[in-house]
Amino acid sequence: MISVQNLTLSFHHNLILNHLNFHIHPAEIVAIIGASGAGKSTLLRCLNLLEKPKQGKIRIDNFQLDVSCIKRHEIVTFRQQSAMVFQQFNLFQQKNALENVMEGLIVVKKYSKDKAQQIAHEKLVQVGLGERIYHYPKQLSGGQQQRVAIARALAMEPKVLLLDEPTSALDPELVGEVLATIKIAAKSGVTMILVSHEMSFVHDIAARVLFLDKGKIIEDGSPQQIFANPTQQRTKDFLARYYSTGQIDYEI
Ligand SMILES: Nc1ncnc2c1ncn2[C@@H]1O[C@H](COP(=O)(O)OP(=O)(O)OP(=O)(O)O)[C@@H](O)[C@H]1O
Ligand SMILES: [Mg+2]
Numbered sequence: 066m067i068s069v070q071n072l073t074l075s076f077h078h079n080l081i082l083n084h085l086n087f088h089i090h091p092a093e094i095v096a097i098i099g100a101s102g103a104g105k106s107t108l109l110r111c112l113n114l115l116e117k118p119k120q121g122k123i124r125i126d127n128f129q130l131d132v133s134c135i136k137r138h139e140i141v142t143f144r145q146q147s148a149m150v151f152q153q154f155n156l157f158q159q160k161n162a163l164e165n166v167m168e169g170l171i172v173v174k175k176y177s178k179d180k181a182q183q184i185a186h187e188k189l190v191q192v193g194l195g196e197r198i199y200h201y202p203k204q205l206s207g208g209q210q211q212r213v214a215i216a217r218a219l220a221m222e223p224k225v226l227l228l229d230e231p232t233s234a235l236d237p238e239l240v241g242e243v244l245a246t247i248k249i250a251a252k253s254g255v256t257m258i259l260v261s262h263e264m265s266f267v268h269d270i271a272a273r274v275l276f277l278d279k280g281k282i283i284e285d286g287s288p289q290q291i292f293a294n295p296t297q298q299r300t301k302d303f304l305a306r307y308y309s310t311g312q313i314d315y316e317i
Contacts, residue, residue, distance in 0.1 A: 066091040067225055072121035081107050083280035094257045096267040099277035100303055105260040109227045113149050114140055126224045148218035150228045154210045156202045162189055163198040166217045188216035192246045208239030212246050225256040264312040276300050
């Protein structure tokens with residue numbers, strides 16, 4: 066379903082993604098964890114072609130891309146396979162919640178205004194914002210804004226939903242509502258790749274965890290395996306602080 070082969074990217078001669086390989090099955094919920102600077106955001110951005118890797122192949126469903134020779138028309142089609150939710154929501158400030166969700170449906174999917182409005186409304190109801198469809202981002206809490214962003218992503222019916230630390234810009238009391246929304250999205254059957262530092266949530270939601278270290282996946286397994294029984298010292302060191310703060314209950 067999603068397959069990454071030999072994906073490599075450097076910034077200014079620094080190797081950030083180092084010949085990465087992995088495969089994700091349809092409807093699988095995968096969490097990517099790792100230290101700051103490990104390359105997690107860069108990897109997600111590559112999957113959406115917001116960064117251009119130096120070499121490698123990315124396959125999403127039936128779309129296979131050799132990143133060393135991308136053609137212009139492939140970029141548009143390939144981007145439509147995924148939708149991204151960012152840490153900072155990235156909503157249009159001058160558009161209300163409904164218009165934010167409608168935008169991609171009209172511009173990218175070329176749906177009529179009526180159809181876009183109907184889908185946008187449905188998706189906002191799904192994330193619990195049916196009462197706030199005419200609110201502008203400024204009139205919404207951070208958690209509500211992030212739920213609009215999730216509704217916007219889901220409305221595009223992506224093959225894969227990419228979430229980059231969707232709760233880390235939120236006040237602690239708003240985290241729960243966004244995690245609950247992500248859980249609803251996960252149950253809808255969309256394939257999901259989630260970058261998160263919320264280890265208890267990762268444990269709860271992910272079928273599989275990839276530990277990224279210096280641009281390489283050095284651990285790949287179920288959350289139970291990785292949290293309770295990491296094979297690499299780097300993973301143990303990384304997880305240690307989550308054990309000490311009680312975010313993970315398992316003993317190394
Ligand atoms: N546009 C860029 N130009 C140069 N270097 C970059 C750029 N974007 C990221 N980097 C570098 O690439 C490395 C990986 O960054 P990335 O943002 O992917 O890390 P991350 O794992 O998402 O970290 P965090 O947990 O802090 O979000 C870092 O060393 C970062 O400084
Ligand atoms: Mg990041």
